[in-house]
Amino acid sequence: MQITSLRIDLKYLTMFPFDSAKKLSFSRCISDGDLVIVYEKHDNMKAVKVSESGILQNRFGVFKHSDWIGKPFGSKVFSNKGGFVYLLAPTAELWTLVLSHRTQILYVADISFVVMYLEIVPGCLVLESGTGSGSLTTSLARAIAPNGHVYTFDFHEQRADSARDDFERTGLSSLVTVGVRDIQGEGFPDEFLGRADSVFLDLPQPWLAIPSVSKMLKQDGVMCSFSPCIEQVQRSCETLRSDFTDIKTFEVLLHTYEVREGNLWSWQDNEGGSMSLKSCKKRQRSTNGLENASSLTIMAKRNGESRGHTGYLTFARLKCTV
Amino acid sequence: MSIIKTEENSNQDQNPRITWEGCSVLLDINDGDRVLFARLTTGSKIKIGNKNCSLQSLIGCPFGSSFQVEDGKEGPVLSRVLQSTEGTNLQIMEESRDNRRLVDNNSAQSLTGEDIDEMRRKGASGDEIVKALIANSATFEKKTAFSQEKYLLKKQKKYAPRVLLRRPFARSICEAYFKKHAEKIGFLRVDTLSLLLSFANVSAYSDVLVVDMLDGIITGAVAERLGGTGYVCNTHCGVAPYPINIVRMFNFNNDICQRIVHSSVSELHSSENGPSPSTDPLEDACNIRSQPNEQILSPSAQHAVSMEENEDGNMEIMTDVSASPKVVKGTKAGRKAPVEAIKIWKANGFSSLIIAAPNLDAWDTVKEVLPLLSYSASFAIYHQYLQPLATCMHNLQVEKMAIGLQISEPWLREYQVLPSRTHPLMQMSATGGYILSGTRISGSDQTQAK
Ligand SMILES: C[S@@+](CC[C@H](N)C(=O)[O-])C[C@H]1O[C@@H](n2cnc3c(N)ncnc32)[C@H](O)[C@@H]1O
Numbered sequence: 001m002q003i004t005s006l007r008i009d010l011k012y013l014t015m016f017p018f019d020s021a022k023k024l025s026f027s028r029c030i031s032d033g034d035l036v037i038v039y040e041k042h043d044n045m046k047a048v049k050v051s052e053s054g055i056l057q058n059r060f061g062v063f064k065h066s067d068w069i070g071k072p073f074g075s076k077v078f079s080n081k082g083g084f085v086y087l088l089a090p091t092a093e094l095w096t097l098v099l100s101h102r103t104q105i106l107y108v109a110d111i112s113f114v115v116m117y118l119e120i121v122p123g124c125l126v127l128e129s130g131t132g133s134g135s136l137t138t139s140l141a142r143a144i145a146p147n148g149h150v151y152t153f154d155f156h157e158q159r160a161d162s163a164r165d166d167f168e169r170t171g172l173s174s175l176v177t178v179g180v181r182d183i184q185g186e187g188f189p190d191e192f193l194g195r196a197d198s199v200f201l202d203l204p205q206p207w208l209a210i211p212s213v214s215k216m217l218k219q220d221g222v223m224c225s226f227s228p229c230i231e232q233v234q235r236s237c238e239t240l241r242s243d244f245t246d247i248k249t250f251e252v253l254l255h256t257y258e259v260r261e262g263n264l265w266s267w268q269d270n271e272g273g274s275m276s277l278k279s280c281k282k283r284q285r286s287t288n289g290l291e292n293a294s295s296l297t298i299m300a301k302r303n304g305e306s307r308g309h310t311g312y313l314t315f316a317r318l319k320c321t322v
Numbered sequence: 323m324s325i326i327k328t329e330e331n332s333n334q335d336q337n338p339r340i341t342w343e344g345c346s347v348l349l350d351i352n353d354g355d356r357v358l359f360a361r362l363t364t365g366s367k368i369k370i371g372n373k374n375c376s377l378q379s380l381i382g383c384p385f386g387s388s389f390q391v392e393d394g395k396e397g398p399v400l401s402r403v404l405q406s407t408e409g410t411n412l413q414i415m416e417e418s419r420d421n422r423r424l425v426d427n428n429s430a431q432s433l434t435g436e437d438i439d440e441m442r443r444k445g446a447s448g449d450e451i452v453k454a455l456i457a458n459s460a461t462f463e464k465k466t467a468f469s470q471e472k473y474l475l476k477k478q479k480k481y482a483p484r485v486l487l488r489r490p491f492a493r494s495i496c497e498a499y500f501k502k503h504a505e506k507i508g509f510l511r512v513d514t515l516s517l518l519l520s521f522a523n524v525s526a527y528s529d530v531l532v533v534d535m536l537d538g539i540i541t542g543a544v545a546e547r548l549g550g551t552g553y554v555c556n557t558h559c560g561v562a563p564y565p566i567n568i569v570r571m572f573n574f575n576n577d578i579c580q581r582i583v584h585s586s587v588s589e590l591h592s593s594e595n596g597p598s599p600s601t602d603p604l605e606d607a608c609n610i611r612s613q614p615n616e617q618i619l620s621p622s623a624q625h626a627v628s629m630e631e632n633e634d635g636n637m638e639i640m641t642d643v644s645a646s647p648k649v650v651k652g653t654k655a656g657r658k659a660p661v662e663a664i665k666i667w668k669a670n671g672f673s674s675l676i677i678a679a680p681n682l683d684a685w686d687t688v689k690e691v692l693p694l695l696s697y698s699a700s701f702a703i704y705h706q707y708l709q710p711l712a713t714c715m716h717n718l719q720v721e722k723m724a725i726g727l728q729i730s731e732p733w734l735r736e737y738q739v740l741p742s743r744t745h746p747l748m749q750m751s752a753t754g755g756y757i758l759s760g761t762r763i764s765g766s767d768q769t770q771a772k
Contacts, residue, residue, distance in 0.1 A: 039726065042727070042728065076764065086725055111520065112517045115516065119491045121491075121546055142526075218339060219386060238741070245405065251735045256729065257730070259716055261716055300711075312737065319386070320405060
């Protein structure tokens with residue numbers, strides 16, 4: 001039984017344990033240089049690099065990084081005023097929520113579907129353009145680890161640089177290579193001819209890049225194009241029909257739910273019927289739950305605010321001609 | 323001969339994009355009308371229409387290739403059809419005809435059933451029969467291009483069925499089940515499955531704890547992501563591990579199979595090493611509880627992959643390894659978790675958790691397995707119903723066991739995209755179930771407060 005294989009000395013905690021040395025680090029304690037996700041609330045998180053002398057200041061007070069070092073990930077830590085936050089190990093999902101938005105980005109619903117539908121598994125070679133803010137790239141890297149590679153291209157030099165810095169920060173540099181290139185104009189580099197297992201496009205005119213994609217893919221390989229507008233999808237599909245089969249377009253969304261425990265009164269006991277939920281609570285407290293006509297119920301309701309549209313995902317498989 | 327073949331099978335450098343003897347394949351007949359799993363052996367056959375076709379000719383072909391039924395010397399065979407790189411005939415931009423003059427009566431087709439049988443006897447191919455049907459149709463020319471295309475497709479499916487060779491991936495396996503036997507995988511839709519893997523942060527080298535009561539679809543999907551690293555441990559209550567028949571449909575090599583293990587929850591909890599004594603109160607409680615569950619689940623447990631041809635349901639599953647003795651698999655997926663691994667999990671905790679147990683109470687289950695995770699580990703719980711997850715989420719909040727709690731309901735819509743004919747598909751799956759996701763946190767508030 002072989003439990004460990006590679007051993008690489010690691011300076012920092014990486015986003016996910018893509019070799020067994022890092023796996024042990026998943027459960028190890030926070031140390032100097034680690035990237036942690038500081039969790040205040042589900043909609044308030046921040047990525048922080050831990051340093052001996054560092055401090056974090058927020059509405060709860062001042063937190064000293066030195067207090068964090070040596071604690072396990074997932075710990076609750078306190079500020080000088082007794083306020084607290086949680087320190088989490090970074091994951092691709094958390095990263096998507098905290099990364100700096102240099103462009104529009106993909107979120108978990110689209111990302112998950114893309115990774116599964118592109119049949120990406122460890123060891124795959126994946127091409128992507130544009131890199132944008134690297135939100136999808138991070139999940140692609142997780143899926144191809146430990147021995148695959150993502151080559152991602154953006155024609156915007158500064159964005160490519162920032163993405164590269166981010167992958168350095170999240171410890172993914174050995175899995176991701178960022179290139180500067182106009183993919184719509186020049187296509188993907190020839191060195192990838194017939195070598196890609198999957199290709200992903202998030203470009204304004206994806207149909208211009210599709211002929212290159214069909215040259216890069218292995219036989220039976222799958223590509224995906226993400227476009228917000230149906231006209232883009234229409235043109236892409238027309239282009240896809242010559243070399244691809246199994247062309248499918250989807251829209252995926254995620255509805256989230258709010259859960260709370262509330263008092264619901266029996267109709268008969270609710271004299272007057274005008275009692276508000278608040279006053280019910282008071283009455284319940286005063287009777288201390290004894291002989292209580294109301295019952296505590298756990299209720300779920302769809303969150304009012306949610307994304308109504310992100311984009312269309314068009315998938316296609318390279319025809320098998322050999 | 324079989325010995326040499328077996329060695330080839332276990333060869334890790336084998337091109338996974340080309341089939342080999344003994345490999346598991348997904349056969350898509352007529353564009354998803356029928357989907358079946360098969361293991362390619364020299365002896366395996368499938369029934370298409372009224373013909374029993376040998377699958378031997380599929381061995382060594384690239385995945386993605388198409389086949390048609392043809393009459394060979396020793397009965398019907400599947401012969402390879404090369405896909406043209408020309409576009410299909412769907413590029414209809416403008417429609418000039420309409421169907422006002424189309425009269426629907428049964429006299430439109432002058433070719434009779436006997437004529438067709440006669441053609442067949444003379445050795446006509448399916449394509450030739452379809453051509454003859456068109457030539458003898460009085461109305462074909464009058465049809466709109468759209469209905470011509472529909473007519474053609476219908477006849478082609480009937481007289482010249484196509485078989486498409488697909489690689490079994492979590493994606494295709496889940497889709498095939500969802501389409502024909504959704505109840506066997508707890509109505510888990512492919513987008514929901516993909517979200518479970520994300521929310522649970524499944525990645526190479528992680529140790530993933532699962533409670534998979536969906537016949538192994540979760541276990542298989544996780545193992546696919548691990549690629550022969552880490553572990554996926556399916557934990558169960560009581561003595562018997564849950565069946566994971568679906569795992570056999572993936573083409574997992576030995577490395578991956580080795581990483582698929584099971585362990586009882588009491589063993590994972592026990593403080594001493596080695597198998598726990600049967601007097602363990604936890605285990606006793608489990609055994610009592612697991613009985614009614616097994617009864618409820620029995621239809622799914624019985625569906626155990628078999629060779630039997632099933633004519634009413636469209637998905638026949640033909641992957642029974644034991645029934646094809648020529649295929650000797652080195653390692654069987656789903657052995658008992660090795661002691662060393664359990665030791666490590668006890669020290670470090672699991673790094674991810676996925677629960678998909680339609681008949682278990684979510685909170686009751688989570689309460690027991692969540693403490694097996696390391697702090698900061700992600701988890702995802704699937705349920706077809708919302709309420710059990712809502713209760714579970716509330717209790718996790720009250721007990722301060724997790725943060726980042728969220729219940730999500732995935733929504734998926736497919737579109738037909740064609741020139742001037744783009745619209746959502748008429749059929750849509752109303753629900754992909756619900757997911758409760760979150761991150762485990764250190765329970766104790768520690769002493770530094772204030
Ligand atoms: C919407 S963003 C991609 C977001 C990314 N999917 C994510 O999740 O973070 C689109 C990117 O494509 C890049 N882009 C646009 N046209 C391009 C081209 N012709 N070649 C390469 N990149 C291009 C833009 O610079 C932009 O960064």
